Amino acid sequence: MVGDRDTADRYFEPQVETMPREQLRARQEKKVLELVEYVYANSAFYRELWDEHGAHPRDIRSLEDFRARIPFITKDMIRAYRARTGDPFAGLLCVPVEELTSVSSSSGTTGDPEFFAEIWQDAPPLVTAQVRDLWELGLRPGDRVLSPPGTFRNFMDAGFQALGAVVIEVDTWMGNMPGVVEALRTYRPAYLQMMYPQMVELEHLAEKTDLREAFSSLKGASCAGQPLSRKMRERIRDDWGIDVYEYTSAADTGTAWECREHDGFHLWEDTVFAECVEVDEHGWHDVPESDLGELVATDLDNRAAPLIRYRSEDLVRLSRDTCGCGRTHARMWVAGRRGDETVVQGRSVVLRDVWQAVEDQPETVAGVFQIVRDRREVDELRLRVGYDPHLTGDVDALAGRLSEAVRERTGVKPVLDMRPEEDLLKTMTSVAKFPRVVKR
Amino acid sequence: MARADTLARARTLDRPELAYLLRFPTADGMRDLELTWAELARDTEWVTARLREHGLAAGQRALLTASGFEGFWGHAVIGALRTLKVPYGIAEAMGWDHRRTAVFHRELNPHAVIGLSADTLEGLAGTADVGEMFRATSVVLARPAAVPLLRGVGVTASVISAVGPALALECPERTGAHVNAAEWRVGERDGQLTVAAGEGRASSLDETPLPIAGRVVTGRCACGSGDPRVLLAEADRPS
Numbered sequence: 308m309v310g311d312r313d314t315a316d317r318y319f320e321p322q323v324e325t326m327p328r329e330q331l332r333a334r335q336e337k338k339v340l341e342l343v344e345y346v347y348a349n350s351a352f353y354r355e356l357w358d359e360h361g362a363h364p365r366d367i368r369s370l371e372d373f374r375a376r377i378p379f380i381t382k383d384m385i386r387a388y389r390a391r392t393g394d395p396f397a398g399l400l401c402v403p404v405e406e407l408t409s410v411s412s413s414s415g416t417t418g419d420p421e422f423f424a425e426i427w428q429d430a431p432p433l434v435t436a437q438v439r440d441l442w443e444l445g446l447r448p449g450d451r452v453l454s455p456p457g458t459f460r461n462f463m464d465a466g467f468q469a470l471g472a473v474v475i476e477v478d479t480w481m482g483n484m485p486g487v488v489e490a491l492r493t494y495r496p497a498y499l500q501m502m503y504p505q506m507v508e509l510e511h512l513a514e515k516t517d518l519r520e521a522f523s524s525l526k527g528a529s530c531a532g533q534p535l536s537r538k539m540r541e542r543i544r545d546d547w548g549i550d551v552y553e554y555t556s557a558a559d560t561g562t563a564w565e566c567r568e569h570d571g572f573h574l575w576e577d578t579v580f581a582e583c584v585e586v587d588e589h590g591w592h593d594v595p596e597s598d599l600g601e602l603v604a605t606d607l608d609n610r611a612a613p614l615i616r617y618r619s620e621d622l623v624r625l626s627r628d629t630c631g632c633g634r635t636h637a638r639m640w641v642a643g644r645r646g647d648e649t650v651v652q653g654r655s656v657v658l659r660d661v662w663q664a665v666e667d668q669p670e671t672v673a674g675v676f677q678i679v680r681d682r683r684e685v686d687e688l689r690l691r692v693g694y695d696p697h698l699t700g701d702v703d704a705l706a707g708r709l710s711e712a713v714r715e716r717t718g719v720k721p722v723l724d725m726r727p728e729e730d731l732l733k734t735m736t737s738v739a740k741f742p743r744v745v746k747r
Numbered sequence: 748m749a750r751a752d753t754l755a756r757a758r759t760l761d762r763p764e765l766a767y768l769l770r771f772p773t774a775d776g777m778r779d780l781e782l783t784w785a786e787l788a789r790d791t792e793w794v795t796a797r798l799r800e801h802g803l804a805a806g807q808r809a810l811l812t813a814s815g816f817e818g819f820w821g822h823a824v825i826g827a828l829r830t831l832k833v834p835y836g837i838a839e840a841m842g843w844d845h846r847r848t849a850v851f852h853r854e855l856n857p858h859a860v861i862g863l864s865a866d867t868l869e870g871l872a873g874t875a876d877v878g879e880m881f882r883a884t885s886v887v888l889a890r891p892a893a894v895p896l897l898r899g900v901g902v903t904a905s906v907i908s909a910v911g912p913a914l915a916l917e918c919p920e921r922t923g924a925h926v927n928a929a930e931w932r933v934g935e936r937d938g939q940l941t942v943a944a945g946e947g948r949a950s951s952l953d954e955t956p957l958p959i960a961g962r963v964v965t966g967r968c969a970c971g972s973g974d975p976r977v978l979l980a981e982a983d984r985p986s
Binding site for chain 2: 319320323395404405407408409410411412415419420422427428429430432435436438439448449451454455456457458459461462463464468469470471473474475476477478479480490494575577578607608733735
């Protein structure tokens with residue numbers, strides 16, 4: 308159960324995780340200066356872009372120079388380069404393809420999946436950067452973990468095994484939760500990774516299964532792909548007894564996890580240089596630590612195809628204050644995605660408000676919904692909402708209640724398209740992400 | 748290198764010999780088997796030899812489609828590709844992820860596609876000519892249910908399949924999928940396959956009937972291997 312573990316050795320690499328910020332910044336500066344030389348010499352994409360902007364490594368002598376001279380990049384710029392040149396790696400690759408170990412990819416929820424070129428020895432880069440987080444969660448040699456469902460960012464097993472954990476091969480994808488519960492009871496694993504659809508399925512099982520007992524061996528479980536709603540998190544923690552650790556993308560440079568304090572996502576700043584900025588037509592500026600800005604990331608530990616000043620479109624609040632866990636690496640709190648806001652006849656509607664209205668209805672408590680729109684500014688708020696057929700007697704009555712709840716939260720009366728939630732979840736095109744804003 | 752330092756620290760841990768605890772379906776329900784690092788190393792060596800027979804070599808690329816619970820054989824395949832210096836792309840084997848397979852196939856032009864599933868093919872069929880897509884791929888190692896679909900559209904596919912805890916991999920002769928005789932004993936009983944662990948395996952596994960219809964062919968294959976071959980009924984089904 309929550310907190311039931313040895314807390315004496317919570318840092319896997321204490322000298323790095325609790326490094327004074329001046330040292331961390333000096334380390335970042337050294338890496339950034341090496342990086343700009345390296346990519347200018349080896350990446351066609353950056354060389355072309357920086358030449359256009361008159362940026363040259365010889366002029367970059369500090370982090371301040373780097374931020375002042377090196378331009379941002381966006382996903383659209385990468386896609387445009389790929390379309391123009393036919394290079395699948397969009398000119399980002401700094402080594403010959405033959406030197407790569409593997410190529411994984413993004414979830415692909417907004418277009419073709421983006422490639423991540425990887426060079427590694429013992430474990431792929433994404434899960435290697437999670438080893439410290441898994442240690443913090445309590446994973447130790449000899450512990451058992453259930454295999455996670457997805458492979459699109461490579462097999463994760465090697466990361467668990469690097470910590471000496473034994474992987475139990477169980478199909479944990481959607482539709483298999485009764486088998487997962489059986490495996491939990493049989494093998495008593497210490498860790499399990501969950502995704503949103505699994506949570507929804509478990510919610511259905513909760514009626515007839517003692518999930519608290521089934522999950523009682525877990526030191527923790529992680530959840531990624533999209534934020535948990537407040538209600539879902541409470542359900543998992545309070546009713547199922549799981550210490551749940553959410554994690555999110557560190558702007559495609561790695562991941563950022565909650566620690567045991569559950570107060571923000573830690574970025575490992577020896578692997579990423581993070582900025583929180585506001586960009587507009589006049590330029591950009593840093594946002595104060597208490598304000599929301601866009602996360603911009605630079606890979607510090609990727610010699611295959613580093614992202615440099617990459618605009619993530621994630622709206623975050625960033626703090627460099629030392630965490631209650633003692634780690635000095637920055638934390639962020641994610642508010643949403645730039646562009647997810649919908650403007651209905653001039654009125655702003657954000658996902659969070661719709662979500663709360665949806666999960667307040669017992670039949671739609673799992674929060675399975677999508678905003679359907681073909682552009683950001685629309686005349687009507689079209690919502691596709693998934694309901695639990697076992698809990699829903701009268702769909703029209705539910706729609707009436709839900710419509711009123713959404714209107715109260717957002718000020719806009721929605722046009723509802725009610726579907727069994729399983730039908731909606733089946734439209735997922737990624738193991739990790741359920742798209743909240745769709746075109747049709 | 749931050750990640751390299753993390754892994755260096757990890758190597759100092761007192762790690763168990765066990766890598767996986769594998770659950771696999773038998774004719775009588777699920778069964779467990781432990782898989783050690785030493786066994787994984789031997790499995791990797793065997794898969795390396797099989798992929799080399801298919802002509803995989805440095806300078807080529809591969810696409811692996813697999814699910815998260817298939818690490819027990821995925822580890823050996825990935826290890827083999829690394830040994831052969833063949834970078835691989837990776838996509839889910841589940842049907843809804845077929846677009847990722849299509850993008851990797853289009854952009855990376857892989858010499859080999861490994862682990863192709865019938866679900867993936869079904870997804871791809873909605874938007875692509877599967878025959879046209881894979882006929883140009885030199886090596887297609889497909890799961891049993893996908894093989895007849897591929898052969899039906901003129902793709903020369905070989906079988907890759909889990910046979911209980913063992914991996915079966917067809918050589919370019921395509922006369923049945925080889926199982927490593929040094930590690931496993933395969934047999935047939937009433938038209939169903941059986942598997943038992945070889946003496947060198949850490950976990951004992953007596954002859955265990957599997958819910959897999961098929962036959963076993965012994966005798967040396969034209970490829971030169973003396974490993975037995977399994978002929979899986981699912982792979983021989985008319986498309």
